[in-house]
Amino acid sequence: DKSNAWENDRAHVIHPYTDFSTFSNEGSQIIERAEGMYVTDTDGNKLLDGIAGLWCVNIGHGRKEMAETIAEQVMNMQYYNPFGHSSNIPAATLGAKLAELAPGDLNHVFYTCGGSTANDAAIRLVHYYFDMKGQHRKKKIISRQNGYHGATYVAASLTGIHGTKTGFDRIGEDFITHVSAANLYDKPEGWSDGDYCDYLVREFEARIQQLGPDNVAAFIAEPIMGAGGVLVAPDGYHKRMWEICKKYDMLYIADEVVTAFGRLGEWFASEAIYGYQPDILVCAKGISSGYIPLGATLISTEIYDVISKPQCVGGVLSMGLTYFGHPVACAAALKNIEILERENILGNVKEVGTYFQDSAKSLLNQPIVGDVRGSQLMMGIDLVADKKTKTPIDMSEKAAGTIFQKCIERGVIIRPVGDCLVLSPPLIISKEQCDQIINTVNESITEFVAQR
Numbered sequence: 430d431k432s433n434a435w436e437n438d439r440a441h442v443i444h445p446y447t448d449f450s451t452f453s454n455e456g457s458q459i460i461e462r463a464e465g466m467y468v469t470d471t472d473g474n475k476l477l478d479g480i481a482g483l484w485c486v487n488i489g490h491g492r493k494e495m496a497e498t499i500a501e502q503v504m505n506m507q508y509y510n511p512f513g514h515s516s517n518i519p520a521a522t523l524g525a526k527l528a529e530l531a532p533g534d535l536n537h538v539f540y541t542c543g544g545s546t547a548n549d550a551a552i553r554l555v556h557y558y559f560d561m562k563g564q565h566r567k568k569k570i571i572s573r574q575n576g577y578h579g580a581t582y583v584a585a586s587l588t589g590i591h592g593t594k595t596g597f598d599r600i601g602e603d604f605i606t607h608v609s610a611a612n613l614y615d616k617p618e619g620w621s622d623g624d625y626c627d628y629l630v631r632e633f634e635a636r637i638q639q640l641g642p643d644n645v646a647a648f649i650a651e652p653i654m655g656a657g658g659v660l661v662a663p664d665g666y667h668k669r670m671w672e673i674c675k676k677y678d679m680l681y682i683a684d685e686v687v688t689a690f691g692r693l694g695e696w697f698a699s700e701a702i703y704g705y706q707p708d709i710l711v712c713a714k715g716i717s718s719g720y721i722p723l724g725a726t727l728i729s730t731e732i733y734d735v736i737s738k739p740q741c742v743g744g745v746l747s748m749g750l751t752y753f754g755h756p757v758a759c760a761a762a763l764k765n766i767e768i769l770e771r772e773n774i775l776g777n778v779k780e781v782g783t784y785f786q787d788s789a790k791s792l793l794n795q796p797i798v799g800d801v802r803g804s805q806l807m808m809g810i811d812l813v814a815d816k817k818t819k820t821p822i823d824m825s826e827k828a829a830g831t832i833f834q835k836c837i838e839r840g841v842i843i844r845p846v847g848d849c850l851v852l853s854p855p856l857i858i859s860k861e862q863c864d865q866i867i868n869t870v871n872e873s874i875t876e877f878v879a880q881r
């Protein structure tokens with residue numbers, strides 16, 4: 430009921446990532462309708478969605494075809510037990526489609542409800558795989574500072590973003606360890622990109638040595654760190670980290686929850702853009718463009734062959750979610766992929782994404798913008814107090830949040846993340862809409878600077 434939506438929300442809904450001390454109706458929004466590149470709130474404000482919901486609405490909002498597909502699947506068969514020998518047509522068909530699109534021999538999929546559960550599944554599969562191989566000590570996982578991998582306890586432990594652990598008990602610290610983020614903007618003064626890459630690779634190898642290679646099972650990384658501030662690694666970084674994994678009999682887990690399904694112009698970024706072949710690839714978000722929750726953990730034939738051999742534990746893989754391979758979610762994902770293919774949306778990303786990145790460089794003229802980075806339709810704009818020293822803007826200034834509000838007033842939604850402004854629009858964006866976003870961010874920063 431629209432008339433008391435606020436009362437109900439404030440009384441009963443626990444909002445993720447909310448400062449409860451400042452929680453009020455002011456500046457908050459209830460989104461009621463969504464179509465194409467736009468969403469409309471309960472006050473009738475129509476806003477250009479510069480963040481695709483939360484990095485996920487790749488095909489744009491409100492597609493009737495998606496609604497029809499979902500309704501049809503519900504009417505045919507909305508759900509049935511996916512355990513053991515039971516399956517459904519959309520789950521099987523999507524499995525084959527993912528195997529066709531995914532790089533190399535990532536031919537088997539474990540379905541989940543989203544990115545966090547898909548990362549949890551990845552870690553369980555890594556542990557199970559080495560156990561089945563008799564390498565019972567190979568359990569440790571290396572993750573990265575500033576990496577974001579989700580909100581369930583293991584995924585949150587993999588996450589390396591400062592502040593996300595406050596108030597929660599530490600778990601997983603006996604088997605999860607973090608190495609430095611790869612962030613070109615943070616490269617020490619006087620170092621070349623190559624020096625910086627060498628440093629990160631050396632640090633990684635030293636950590637493996639320190640933990641003991643027989644104990645280290647896997648490395649997990651996003652191709653470009655998303656929620657950690659759109660951090661871009663130096664050229665060759667991922668390939669070299671992957672080579673180190675191979676040297677020490679470790680698995681490389683690519684967390685492509687944000688980057689898969691076109692955000693960087695390819696179905697999957699790891700092999701097509703960064704030239705390495707992950708052993709496990711985790712996706713969610715763009716797989717169904719947020720129309721229905723779905724996550725998928727893709728594993729290589731090598732891993733599948735080991736875990737499917739009935740040599741231990743009676744050959745039973747004792748993990749699975751009620752909504753594994755949910756037929757409605759899988760049908761939605763298949764239709765979403767069909768739309769991405771039919772409309773050549775990845776082609777649009779390649780064309781418009783370059784334009785977006787190039788035109789956003791103009792923001793560097795702002796006195797408080799230290800860096801504009803990213804790739805295609807994934808962008809981070811760093812706010813700094815001092816461009817020369819790259820000192821981040823003081824959080825007490827609430828710069829990102831204030832600029833976000835100013836953008837809303839001008840009809841554009843962006844995302845404030847710490848001292849960074851994040852942009853990740855739906856992949857159907859036009860060049861004119863890119864201009865609108867960049868101009869709005871520019872005007873909002875100008876106004877913020879003037880009022881400082």
Ligand code: PLP
Nearest residue numbers: 543544545577578579655686687
């Ligand atoms: N991994 C990455 C890279 C993400 O960006 C996210 C969510 O933003 C997740 C995992 C967690 O996905 P979910 O929120 O669907 O559980």
